[in-house]
Amino acid sequence: MNGSDSVSLWAQLSQAGLVEGDTPADSVSVTPWYIRTMLGIAGWIGAMFLLGFVGAAFSIVMKSAASGLLVGALLCAAATIMFRGRPNGDFICQFALAVSIAGQSLMCVGLAQLLPSETALIAILFAVFEIALFLVIPNFLHRVLASCGAAGGLIVALAVWGFYPYTQALVFAAFSWAWLNEFRFPTRSAELRALGYGLSLLVLTGLVMERSMQFWSAAWSGKGGLPLIGGPYAFWIGASLSGAVMLWVVWKLLMRQGIAVGQGPGLAALAGAVLIALISVKAPGFSITVTVLLLGFANGNRVLAGVGILSLLAYWSYYYYSLEITLLQKSALLVCAGAVLIAARLAMKRRWPIDDAGSRNA
Amino acid sequence: MRSRRQILIDWIEQDRIAPGNLQSALSLSSVFPSKANWQRFLDQLLLWLGALLLAAGVIFFFAYNWNDLGRFAKFALVEVPIIGALIVLWRIGLESISGKITLLAASLFVGALLALVGQTYQTGADTFELFAAWAVLILPWVLVGHLAALWLVWIALLNLAAVFYYLVFGGLFGFIFAPDQLLWVLFALNTIALVIWELRAARDTPDRWAIRILATASGTAVTILAIYSVAEFRHAGALGLLAWAVYFAALYVVYRIMVVDVFVLAGGVLSVIAVVITWLATNLLKSGDAAGAMLLIGLIVIGLSAAGGWWLKQVVNGARS
Numbered sequence: 001m002n003g004s005d006s007v008s009l010w011a012q013l014s015q016a017g018l019v020e021g022d023t024p025a026d027s028v029s030v031t032p033w034y035i036r037t038m039l040g041i042a043g044w045i046g047a048m049f050l051l052g053f054v055g056a057a058f059s060i061v062m063k064s065a066a067s068g069l070l071v072g073a074l075l076c077a078a079a080t081i082m083f084r085g086r087p088n089g090d091f092i093c094q095f096a097l098a099v100s101i102a103g104q105s106l107m108c109v110g111l112a113q114l115l116p117s118e119t120a121l122i123a124i125l126f127a128v129f130e131i132a133l134f135l136v137i138p139n140f141l142h143r144v145l146a147s148c149g150a151a152g153g154l155i156v157a158l159a160v161w162g163f164y165p166y167t168q169a170l171v172f173a174a175f176s177w178a179w180l181n182e183f184r185f186p187t188r189s190a191e192l193r194a195l196g197y198g199l200s201l202l203v204l205t206g207l208v209m210e211r212s213m214q215f216w217s218a219a220w221s222g223k224g225g226l227p228l229i230g231g232p233y234a235f236w237i238g239a240s241l242s243g244a245v246m247l248w249v250v251w252k253l254l255m256r257q258g259i260a261v262g263q264g265p266g267l268a269a270l271a272g273a274v275l276i277a278l279i280s281v282k283a284p285g286f287s288i289t290v291t292v293l294l295l296g297f298a299n300g301n302r303v304l305a306g307v308g309i310l311s312l313l314a315y316w317s318y319y320y321y322s323l324e325i326t327l328l329q330k331s332a333l334l335v336c337a338g339a340v341l342i343a344a345r346l347a348m349k350r351r352w353p354i355d356d357a358g359s360r361n362a
Numbered sequence: 363m364r365s366r367r368q369i370l371i372d373w374i375e376q377d378r379i380a381p382g383n384l385q386s387a388l389s390l391s392s393v394f395p396s397k398a399n400w401q402r403f404l405d406q407l408l409l410w411l412g413a414l415l416l417a418a419g420v421i422f423f424f425a426y427n428w429n430d431l432g433r434f435a436k437f438a439l440v441e442v443p444i445i446g447a448l449i450v451l452w453r454i455g456l457e458s459i460s461g462k463i464t465l466l467a468a469s470l471f472v473g474a475l476l477a478l479v480g481q482t483y484q485t486g487a488d489t490f491e492l493f494a495a496w497a498v499l500i501l502p503w504v505l506v507g508h509l510a511a512l513w514l515v516w517i518a519l520l521n522l523a524a525v526f527y528y529l530v531f532g533g534l535f536g537f538i539f540a541p542d543q544l545l546w547v548l549f550a551l552n553t554i555a556l557v558i559w560e561l562r563a564a565r566d567t568p569d570r571w572a573i574r575i576l577a578t579a580s581g582t583a584v585t586i587l588a589i590y591s592v593a594e595f596r597h598a599g600a601l602g603l604l605a606w607a608v609y610f611a612a613l614y615v616v617y618r619i620m621v622v623d624v625f626v627l628a629g630g631v632l633s634v635i636a637v638v639i640t641w642l643a644t645n646l647l648k649s650g651d652a653a654g655a656m657l658l659i660g661l662i663v664i665g666l667s668a669a670g671g672w673w674l675k676q677v678v679n680g681a682r683s
Contacts, residue, residue: 006369009391016390018383024376035674038628042635042667049660056653090675094668098660183388186374186381257397269404290411297403300367300393306571312411316418320425327426334419341412345405354401 033303036141043094043141047101054102061106068110075103076133083137093139100133100142104149120160127153140194147198155202165234168206169241172288175199176249179295179304200292200304204311207285208318239284243277246287253298265352272344279337282325285315367393406459413463416443417470424474424481433482440478444471462509469500469512490526493519510569517555517576524548542590542602545583552580553609560616570623577613577626584609585633592641606637624678631670639663 010023054071055062061071079100086092107129111122130150134143151174155167178196182189250273251261259266280287293308295301319330364372370393373379379387388394395403420443424436431439447468454461473496480492497519504516528544556576563573587602589595610630617623617630639659646655 005366006364009366009369013379013387013390016386018387018390019373019379021378024373024378031671031675032624032628032678034625034628035671035678038632038674039667039671041632042663042670045635045639046660046663046667049656049663053653053656053660056656090672091665091668094671095664098664183374183384186379186384189371189374256394257400259397272408290407293407297395300365300388300395302365302367313414316414320418320422327422331419331422331426334415334422336419338412338415338417338419341408341415345408345412348401348405348408352401354398354405 031140036144039094039097040141040145043097044101046094046098047105050098050102051105054106062109063113065110065113068106068113070110072103072106072108072110075099075106079103080133080137083139083142087138097139097142100137101145104130104133120157123153123156123160125153127151127157134191134194140190143191143194144198144201147195148201151199151202155206162229165238166241167238168203168284168288169238169245171199171206172203172242172291173245173248175203176245176291176295179299179301180249180252182299196304200307203288203292204307207288207311207315236281239281240277242284243280243287246277246280246291247273249291249294253294256298268348268351275337275340275344279333282329282333283315283319285311285319289315366391409460409463413467417467420471421474421477424478436478436482437475440471440475444468444475447471456506456508462507462512465503465507466509466512466515469503469515472496472499489530490523493523493526497523510572513559514572514575517552520551521548521579524551542587545587545590549580549583549587549605552576552583556580560621570625574623574625578629581609581613581626581629581633585636588633588637589640592637593644603637606633610634618677622677622680624674627677628670628674631667631674635663635666635670638666 007023010019013019058067058071061067076099079096082092082096082099108122108126111125115121127150130146130153134146134150137143137146151171155164155171158164158167158170175196178192178199182192182196185192247270250269254261254266254269259269261267261270276287276290289308289312291308292311293305296303296305296308320327325333370379370388370391374384385394389396392399420440424440447464451461451464451468454464456462456465473492476492476496476499480489497516500516500519504512507513524544524547528541528547556573559569559573559576563569584602584606588606589602591600591602591606610633613626613630617626639662642655642659642662646659649655
């Protein structure tokens with residue numbers, strides 16, 4: 001079935017003069033996301049046992065900065081050699097993944113001992129190290145984890161410097177950039193996808209962590225430990241920046257589709273985005289989760305779209321318990337927003353009726 | 363099994379599409395959606411989001427503790443959206459997707475009404491009766507609705523009812539005394555739902571995502587039961603391990619041989635790894651050589667997962683050709 005699908009697709013593209021030659025043979029390089037997820041989780045568990053082994057057998061590694069850094073770097077180097085030597089070996093890659101995670105954890109332990117109480121510096125050095133691993137290790141799953149680690153390090157450093165309220169918008173912008181440019185640089189396409197998935201993990205955990213992080217940052221700033229740039233307005237500004245990123249995404253997608261921004265459908269789409277951005281000032285996860293869904297649909301990526309839908313549902317359940325505004329205010333916001341969206345749908349149906357003769361594509 | 367997007371990515375990686383032609387190829391193959399597809403998508407998105415926000419708004423409204431609003435005013439207020447939804451439903455019918463979503467919203471509003479009953483008559487807002495009554499009341503709508511999302515909401519309500527039953531009658535201060543009993547109930551509930559759904563899917567259009575959610579729920583419950591057995595936690599007998607073995611053997615037959623679903627198989631691999639680690643950890647870590655045991659367990663996890671990944675890829679490729 002699917003073989004014929006790729007044959008007919010190739011014929012279609014060939015006819016349009018976009019490709020030349022025979023239909024390429026099916027390769028086995030594409031691994032479904034759930035197999036990768038299973039491998040990633042198991043790799044983590046394996047790494048923790050390897051780390052336990054290192055700690056139990058050579059306790060000096062955990063206590064001295066120099067040996068921790070040295071063994072960590074050696075493990076990561078060994079993982080790099082394995083990944084590069086046998087990029088398609090199932091066993092080698094899984095072993096290398098666990099070795100690399102154990103090595104990265106040891107690097108963290110070593111850095112923490114070398115620079116006690118220099119959290120920001122540790123985080124920045126860790127982020128730089130993760131970026132280096134992203135560049136030298138070509139494995140997709142490893143790149144997802146490395147981009148997650150690098151962005152995580154940057155967030156911690158920025159939080160310590162007092163920029164915490166803006167980190168969500170920053171990661172969200174990088175995430176959107178990666179997916180908008182997925183096919184712009186064909187040779188870098190796989191890297192951008194790995195970056196996009198890694199950042200999506202971080203953006204979505206950030207939404208749920210937000211409350212506790214705000215609590216901690218408020219506690220630190222009270223003791224003079226953590227300055228908060230932007231003062232009491234910081235979280236508002238951060239949420240507005242996330243809304244602005246969403247507007248930028250919608251604008252880019254309209255351009256890609258060749259729709260003029262200044263008239264008719266383009267203007268309506270932007271107005272809808274502005275509305276969602278405004279709601280998001282009081283519910284920052286709304287614009288972010290909707291954008292994940294939009295980008296997933298825009299690139300034909302069902303996995304990303306599914307992540308968008310799930311996170312959207314999870315966000316509103318979480319929102320019930322978040323304490324920023326009272327339930328009454330939340331409910332007013334939700335009812336108004338829901339009514340406007342339904343009205344927008346009815347208006348859209350009336351103004352631009354859907355032509356059902358066109359081909360259907362989920 | 364492969365989407366057009368994956369086929370194109372494959373060709374990009376084989377360098378078979380000139381970079382200059384890439385954008386046109388993506389549009390022509392409708393990996394980038396056409397204007398009509400965008401329109402259909404936005405139409406659905408606005409409808410679902412609008413209904414979701416409205417329903418959440420109504421529920422939030424009644425979860426807020428009202429003091430200055432009379433009892434009858436409150437009941438009137440919560441019944442208005444239910445009746446409103448039913449009127450809309452009567453006008454547009456159950457066939458269209460808007461009709462189905464309206465029914466879903468009405469089912470959620472019933473929850474707000476029941477929560478209000480609980481609040482007013484001091485039965486407590488989070489108890490299992492609320493969720494059980496909610497599930498019973500909306501059952502007729504669920505039956506006529508033919509909407510996968512509504513069925514899942516209904517099954518989730520039953521799950522919540524079971525959890526709260528054990529919180530109230532089998533627990534204290536949020537700590538459940540008999541987690542294994544609760545897990546058996548959840549396992550039975552979600553497995554029955556999974557079996558019925560799969561039987562229906564054989565003749566109806568299947569909703570694979572819903573089946574996968576149910577399989578994840580029942581598989582997680584039985585895996586934890588097996589881990590209790592293996593770790594001899596709270597004098598759990600061997601029954602959990604037995605149920606786990608039977609369950610995953612059945613899963614293998616259904617999802618490897620009858621309907622190939624690699625998602626469920628991948629979950630099975632993860633479950634096997636979890637049970638094996640628990641068995642090794644309980645038996646090996648007690649012995650004196652902790653370092654050796656950890657190294658052995660780590661290597662076994664890596665070996666098992668790599669073998670599992672290799673096998674799953676074979677299944678995917680077998681299904682593709």
